[in-house]
Amino acid sequence: MKIKGMMEGNGSMNMGGMGSGMHTINDKVYDLGRVDETVKAGDTEIWEFDNSEGDEIHPMHIHAVQFQLLSRTGGRGSLIATELGWKDTVLVMPGEKVRLIMTFPQKKGLFVFHCHNLEHEDDGMMLNFEIV
Numbered sequence: 214m215k216i217k218g219m220m221e222g223n224g225s226m227n228m229g230g231m232g233s234g235m236h237t238i239n240d241k242v243y244d245l246g247r248v249d250e251t252v253k254a255g256d257t258e259i260w261e262f263d264n265s266e267g268d269e270i271h272p273m274h275i276h277a278v279q280f281q282l283l284s285r286t287g288g289r290g291s292l293i294a295t296e297l298g299w300k301d302t303v304l305v306m307p308g309e310k311v312r313l314i315m316t317f318p319q320k321k322g323l324f325v326f327h328c329h330n331l332e333h334e335d336d337g338m339m340l341n342f343e344i345v
């Protein structure tokens with residue numbers, strides 16, 4: 214899984230880690246002591262979950278914020294009616310990229326985002342982000 218912060222330029226966030234035996238985001242597994250992304254309180258950002266190289270389904274969940282989906286490319290290639298409301302989790306199918314927009318709250322602190330497949334998150338498919 215790759216994730217790209219479109220407005221703050223955080224690079225693409227890539228899911229999967231095929232061949233490594235680990236489930237990764239941006240080629241990283243979770244590290245409690247590492248801040249992977251930093252966002253400003255109140256800022257609006259567009260992120261992209263990129264599973265275009267992945268071969269597994271990842272329900273991606275972001276703490277502290279709700280988001281709206283902008284696009285789904287590859288795979289089904291479009292959003293359906295039930296995807297148009299506020300979300301805290303989005304299913305990203307193999308071969309897909311999903312773009313989402315969110316406004317981070319004024320609450321500062323350290324939060325996580327992760328794949329909500331328990332086997333994947335237990336395998337390290339989670340990163341920290343800090344609202345500053």
Ligand SMILES: [Cu+2]
Binds near residue numbers: 269271
């Ligand atoms: Cu997953």
